[in-house]
Amino acid sequence: MKNEINIGLLGYGVVGSGVATILHNHQEDLRHKLGVPVSIKKVVVKDLEKKRNGVISKEMFTTSLDEVLNDPEIDLVVEVMGGTSAAQEAIRRSLEAGKGVVTANKDVMAESGPELLKLADENKCDLLYEASVGGGIPLIRTLEDGLASDRITALTGIVNGTTNFILTKMKHENKTYEDALAEATELGFAEADPSADVDGIDAARKMVILASLSFSTEVRLDDVFVRGMKEIKDGDLQLAEQFGYTIKMAGSARKDEEGIEVAVEPVFFPNSHPLATVNNEFNAVYVYGDAVGETMFYGPGAGSMPTATSVTGDVVAACRNLLLGVNGKRLHAPQYERKVKSDDQKYARYFHRITVRDEVGVLTELTSIYSHHKASLATVVQDSELHEEGADLIFITHKISRQQHLDILQDLKDTPTVIDISSHYRVEGE
Known part of the structure; x- marks a missing residue:
């Protein structure tokens, strides 16, 4: 059984320094939870000369990712460098080197998540990404x-x-x-x-x-x-x-x-x-x-310490898996095939604010457009105050498809008595 766990930290900005601070200040708690010490051994940065405050000694900094990947004593890589291309490459190379990865990078996980999770499965590694969404929310x-x-x-x-x-x-x-x-x-x-x-x-x-x-x-x-x-x-x-x-x-x-x-x-x-x-x-x-x-x-949802807390939570989970010998055991392959709805399959209520000419029969003309598209109205209100452009009409629909919503907006735009569709919103939560 391992008697310690060493980490390679990629990036020492707002989040990276927060992770280092938590690991340093909570060392006794971590040792109690895991049974072994957890330490940062190397920190990869772009510029060694940049002045940095924090708990990491100067000799632990390096500009070389290879120093982390080729070090057999480093068990886990924490990627908090930000960006996309370099971060994605670093995660990919870490997984290929057989090292588990914790990342806070939502851009990489949104764009390349399936590919990287498959790579983690193939190399029997953990890839954890709690901090990519919601900051400090687990x-x-x-x-x-x-x-x-x-x-x-x-x-x-x-x-x-x-x-x-x-x-x-x-x-x-x-x-x-x-x-x-x-x-x-x-x-x-x-x-x-x-x-x-x-x-x-x-x-x-x-x-x-x-x-x-x-x-x-x-x-x-x-x-x-x-x-x-x-x-x-x-x-x-x-x-x-x-x-x-x-x-x-x-x-x-x-x-x-x-x-x-x-x-x-x-x-x-x-x-x-x-x-x-x-x-x-x-x-x-x-x-x-x-x-x-x-x-x-x-x-x-953001900030150094809330995000760093989520990252460190993933570090603890990855360390526990390493100690139990179950790292990389969770398969991430999707259970269902990708099937995306078309606009005529998406239903919601909608709010429409329409500026019209102050003329007789306008309200009847507009409500007939909704009726033509089989859209029933829950609310119809005319603003009592006229302005330079004309008058505002407010419509809130019952549930209609997004396609109906788009077709109605197009017909409204083509109606001579409509000056402008001032705004439109989906209505949620009812």
Whole structure:
């Protein structure tokens, strides 16, 4: 039996230094849980001359990945270097060298997860990726182990802290999008280039990971319908509140006998829905299972120590597998073939805000369009205040297919009395 476990750490940025700090400060706890010490032996970085603070001594740093891969005393590789190409290559080479890998890299797992998990199976290695989704929320381990006996049918959640922070500031402090984004950047919740967050790409990658795991099938990034938060127009947050809703940038995934559907977009949630009360940089995911019913997982979605905590949790799991001799025993091959729904198989309620000319008969003309597409309306409201462009009509549909929704929008655009389709949203949670 091994009397110690050594780690090769790839990257020493915000998360990497957090992992090193936890492993250093919790050494006695880890020894108690595992029965052996767990130590970082090498840290791979780009620049040896860069000044670094922390618990790692200078002689442990190297720029060579080979020093980690060729060291027989290093049992486990922790990849927190970020990026895609170099990180993917490092994970691949580590697995081929017979070393288990823990990663926090959602980009790599979303784009190359099936390939890398297959490689882990072939080389009898663990590949653990809890921190790739949800920061400090133990979500992946719960889906993989805690709910393993259940059949997950759907999940809906806020999986990007940046957009949730921005929307919280816009709603509760009446800040503009630009001011809220500037504050998020200043606090470190948003990158200098926030496009991956605000355009929904970051959340889409996380939903690929969650849907693939939950439904035991291959889900690709191209399978995800993505609509960014820039689609939220002036006045929409207040209008949502008027009708009893809160707008959240949310990811959703569903599976039934017809296939899967995955989306990331701004969504109307009833104010009574638990996700409507998740604010600032926090994440939350609602999971629906045949047996367990509805459960929600909530916590910090980003940050050095929450993410590092998830990474270290995977390190403990991988170490335990090594000590028990069961590393690489879990097979990751999908149980079901990939089957993606078409737009006429995806059903939801929709909110439409339409600016029209203030003329007699407009309401009748527009409702006939919905009737033509066999869409029934739950709510029809005309804004009592006229503005320069005309008047606003609000329609909330009963459940219709996404194809019906798109066809209705197209017909509305082609109607002369319609000045603009100001906004449209999926209505969730009812």
